[in-house]
Amino acid sequence: MEEISEQVENIYRRRVLRAREMDPMEKMWDGPRLFEGVVRRMRAGISAQLKITDERSVDGELHRRLTILRQLQATR
Amino acid sequence: MTGEDAVSVMIGLLERAKIDYMLVGSFSSNYFGISRATRDADFVVHASETKRSALEAALPKGFEIAAQMAFEMVTSTTKQVVRIKAIPFEIELFDLSHDEFDQQRFRRRKRVRDGNCDYWLATAEDVIVQKLRWCKNGKRGKDYDDARDVTAVQGRALDFGYIRSWADRHGTRELFEEIFASVESLF
Numbered sequence: 001m002e003e004i005s006e007q008v009e010n011i012y013r014r015r016v017l018r019a020r021e022m023d024p025m026e027k028m029w030d031g032p033r034l035f036e037g038v039v040r041r042m043r044a045g046i047s048a049q050l051k052i053t054d055e056r057s058v059d060g061e062l063h064r065r066l067t068i069l070r071q072l073q074a075t076r
Numbered sequence: 077m078t079g080e081d082a083v084s085v086m087i088g089l090l091e092r093a094k095i096d097y098m099l100v101g102s103f104s105s106n107y108f109g110i111s112r113a114t115r116d117a118d119f120v121v122h123a124s125e126t127k128r129s130a131l132e133a134a135l136p137k138g139f140e141i142a143a144q145m146a147f148e149m150v151t152s153t154t155k156q157v158v159r160i161k162a163i164p165f166e167i168e169l170f171d172l173s174h175d176e177f178d179q180q181r182f183r184r185r186k187r188v189r190d191g192n193c194d195y196w197l198a199t200a201e202d203v204i205v206q207k208l209r210w211c212k213n214g215k216r217g218k219d220y221d222d223a224r225d226v227t228a229v230q231g232r233a234l235d236f237g238y239i240r241s242w243a244d245r246h247g248t249r250e251l252f253e254e255i256f257a258s259v260e261s262l263f
Contacts, residue, residue: 012228013262015110016110016225016228016229016259016262019109019110019111019225019229020229022111024107024108024188025107025188025189025190027106027107027109027110027111028103028104028106028107028111029080030106030111031079031102031103031106031111031112031113031114032078032079032080032082032083032114032115032117032165033078033079033080034111034112034113034114035079035113035114035115035165036078036079037113038113038115039163039164062164063164066115066164073216073218
C-alpha cells in the first residue's frame with residue numbers, strides 16, 4: 001500500500017503539473033473566484049447554524065467571522 | 077460586483093491615471109504558482125499626491141477608502157485600504173517604499189496580457205523573494221506555500237542566482253533551500 005507521504009507527494013505533483021498547463025491569467029483570476037465560492041458556503045453555513053435567512057443578518061455575521069479570520073492571520 | 081470586477085476596475089483606473097503600479101501578493105503568486113482563494117488584491121503604487129488624489133476622486137460608488145493609512149510592519153511600508161461595500165473584498169494599495177528590494181522588484185515588474193488588457197505584475201523571482209521575507213517575518217504558512225508553489229511550477233525557468241542573492245541579504249536562504257530541496261524533483 002502506498003505510504004501516506006508518497007500519496008501526498010503524488011497529489012502535489014499532479015497539482016503542479018496541472019498548474020503548468022493552465023493559462024496563468026486564468027489562475028490569477030481564480031483567486032477571487034474561489035473566494036466567492038468560499039463566501040457562498042460560509043453564508044449557507046451561517047444560515048443553517050444560526051437559523052437566519054434575512055440577508056442583512058447573514059452579511060453581518062459573515063463580516064464578523066471574516067474580520068476575526070483576518071485578525072488571526074495578521075497576528076499568526 | 078465581484079472581487080474580479082473590483083480589481084479590473086482598479087487596474088483600469090490606475091492605467092487611465094497613468095499611475096505606475098504592479099500587482100503583487102496572492103494575485104501574482106496565483107499567476108506563477110497554484111491558485112488559491114484570495115479575499116484581497118495587493119498593489120504597489122508609485123504616484124504623486126496629485127495623481128493619488130485624482131485616483132481617489134475617480135473611485136466609483138461602492139469603493140470606500142479606509143480613513144487612515146495603515147502601516148505594514150514587515151517591509152515598513154504604508155498602505156491604503158479600499159473596501160468594496162457590496163462584497164467582503166479589499167484592495168490594498170502599498171506605497172512604493174525606499175526599501176532596496178521593493179525598488180528593485182518595481183523596476184523588474186513585467187507587463188502581462190489578458191485579452192485586450194495589459195497589467196503590470198511582479199516577476200516570479202520577486203514573488204518568491206518577497207514571500208520568503210513575509211514567511212520569515214510574518215510567520216504565515218500561506219506565504220511558505222506560495223513560495224514553494226511558484227518555485228515548483230516555474231522550475232528551471234527561474235533565475236535561482238537572483239533569488240539566492242536576495243535570500244542571503246534577507247536572511248531567508250535556509251528557508252529557500254528547504255523549499256528548493258522539497259520541489260527540485262519536479263523541475
